[in-house]
Amino acid sequence: MYVLPGTEMDYSHVTQSGFFVTVKGTEQDTVIYAGDRWADFAYNGLGYNQWVPLSGTGEDVWFNSLSDWNLNATTGEWEVGFSNNYVLNPDFAADRISVTTLTGWTQSTEASSSTTAFVSNVSPGADGTRFGLRLGAAQAFAGDVHQDVEVPAGVYEVALTADRAAALTAAQVVVTGADGVDHVFDIPVTSGWAAQSLGQVVLPEGATRFAVRAVGDGGVYLKADALSLRRQHVDTAALEESVAAAEEIGEADVTAAGWGALSEALADAQAVLARTATQAEVDAAAAALADALEALVPALVTLEVEPAALVVAVGSDATDIAWTVTGTFADGSTRALTADEFAVEGLDTSVDADVTVTISADASLLSAAVDAVDATVAVTVRKAWDASATYGAGDEVVADGARWLATWWTRGQQPGDTYGPWQEIRTAGDGTAVWTASRIFTAGDVVIHDGERFTAKWWTRGQEPGAAHGPWSPLD
Numbered sequence: 001m002y003v004l005p006g007t008e009m010d011y012s013h014v015t016q017s018g019f020f021v022t023v024k025g026t027e028q029d030t031v032i033y034a035g036d037r038w039a040d041f042a043y044n045g046l047g048y049n050q051w052v053p054l055s056g057t058g059e060d061v062w063f064n065s066l067s068d069w070n071l072n073a074t075t076g077e078w079e080v081g082f083s084n085n086y087v088l089n090p091d092f093a094a095d096r097i098s099v100t101t102l103t104g105w106t107q108s109t110e111a112s113s114s115t116t117a118f119v120s121n122v123s124p125g126a127d128g129t130r131f132g133l134r135l136g137a138a139q140a141f142a143g144d145v146h147q148d149v150e151v152p153a154g155v156y157e158v159a160l161t162a163d164r165a166a167a168l169t170a171a172q173v174v175v176t177g178a179d180g181v182d183h184v185f186d187i188p189v190t191s192g193w194a195a196q197s198l199g200q201v202v203l204p205e206g207a208t209r210f211a212v213r214a215v216g217d218g219g220v221y222l223k224a225d226a227l228s229l230r231r232q233h234v235d236t237a238a239l240e241e242s243v244a245a246a247e248e249i250g251e252a253d254v255t256a257a258g259w260g261a262l263s264e265a266l267a268d269a270q271a272v273l274a275r276t277a278t279q280a281e282v283d284a285a286a287a288a289l290a291d292a293l294e295a296l297v298p299a300l301v302t303l304e305v306e307p308a309a310l311v312v313a314v315g316s317d318a319t320d321i322a323w324t325v326t327g328t329f330a331d332g333s334t335r336a337l338t339a340d341e342f343a344v345e346g347l348d349t350s351v352d353a354d355v356t357v358t359i360s361a362d363a364s365l366l367s368a369a370v371d372a373v374d375a376t377v378a379v380t381v382r383k384a385w386d387a388s389a390t391y392g393a394g395d396e397v398v399a400d401g402a403r404w405l406a407t408w409w410t411r412g413q414q415p416g417d418t419y420g421p422w423q424e425i426r427t428a429g430d431g432t433a434v435w436t437a438s439r440i441f442t443a444g445d446v447v448i449h450d451g452e453r454f455t456a457k458w459w460t461r462g463q464e465p466g467a468a469h470g471p472w473s474p475l476d
Contacts, residue, residue, distance in 0.1 A: 005061075009089055012033070012065070013063075014050075015035025023073060023076050024076060025075045027075040032054070035052070036049060087228055087229050089102070089103050093130055102145060105146065108144050113142040114137075114141060115138075117137055119135060121133060121134065125226075126163075129225060135221065135223075143214075146174075148208070152231075156175075156231055157229075158229060160225065162223065164190050170213065173212055178203070178207050193225070200278035235282070242290055249262065250369075254296045255298075255367060256299075256366060256368035262292045265285075272285040299367035300327045301327075304375060305377050313383065325341075341364075343362070347379060351381070354379070356378060356379070378427075380403050382403060384397065385397040387412050390411045391421075392408075399422075402424050403425045404424055415438075419438075419461065424436040425439065435447040437464070441461070442459050442460075
């Protein structure tokens, strides 16, 4: 008896010969086998005619047992459908009587098994179908039934309908890809037949083994039906969108901690996109990357300290100085830094001195692209004015937070009188004198007043710049 290659594992897709249709295309002719499944009451699956393509020519013809395929009626070309079930005889309907050797399936008995007689096709199967698989015996048993099929590379969902006894030691579907990697899926305990989606698996192109395995003591059984191994569409749109957003972010834009987490999540996401990954893997990578993006904090770019110059008394404590430290961040935002977000270095108030103080931002605010973000403040340290002390011309003191210079010998005269012995000395950040009422200026002196620059035409004190006929000429 001649058996057409490709029909051996499921009896021509569980059909008997009906008729053939030849599609004559512009590229090739395809012969379609139309197999008859007799009637619904025969329990051989839905539909009376099963249409599948034949391949080859002459004596080299074979049968393609497919549950999903696509035909181009113009060219005559066909291809396997994306949703094809690669498990053959998945409903165990190819045998129309009770058997212990199942068509399309090979039994393997493990060394620990007390018997080899643990395989049969139980009737009825799931959802009232004619047959299903049963693994179990009166004695302790261990083993599987399996089949080897060719699959294209892709992501596959492993599913079945099962009735698993709780007393079974093991009940599993094991899928072994062409790379030799075993993917083991445990079948949950059920109370009767229940449809189960066991999970997704990534398979390379090539020979793949699909096995149903059970281990148990005598009198307990695993029943299985409607086995499937189908390719799955994996939606990577959300992950691709997050990767594109992450790739636009520069190291200097965010804090070092955020950049480290983002870099790791981005690398993982890019690796997932670069390989064939399951939907679960894609979703996990997308969630991790989204979390990393959400947690990003803009990095500090610059610091501005007010006041830019200070006068303090000898012996002052740094904590007594009201620094206002404002940071500008990579996203253009600004805010005042809290006291624990910056450090003050170089402030020595033990003696009269002019010192440069450095205000440095805490490292947690910085990007990994910079070592430090800081600003400097000129600090004048002078002794506090003492009513009982005697001061000579040129002596300097601090009074009411300002720096004062003695014009002549004085004692007991408090700084502040416009025409008294004390001149208030204030200087802008660029070193230019800031006009004060009590300070003496001579011809040629340049001052800043209300944001404008003036030069003195002659000796002056107490005369505010801006008067039309006064001692000051605007420079701008």
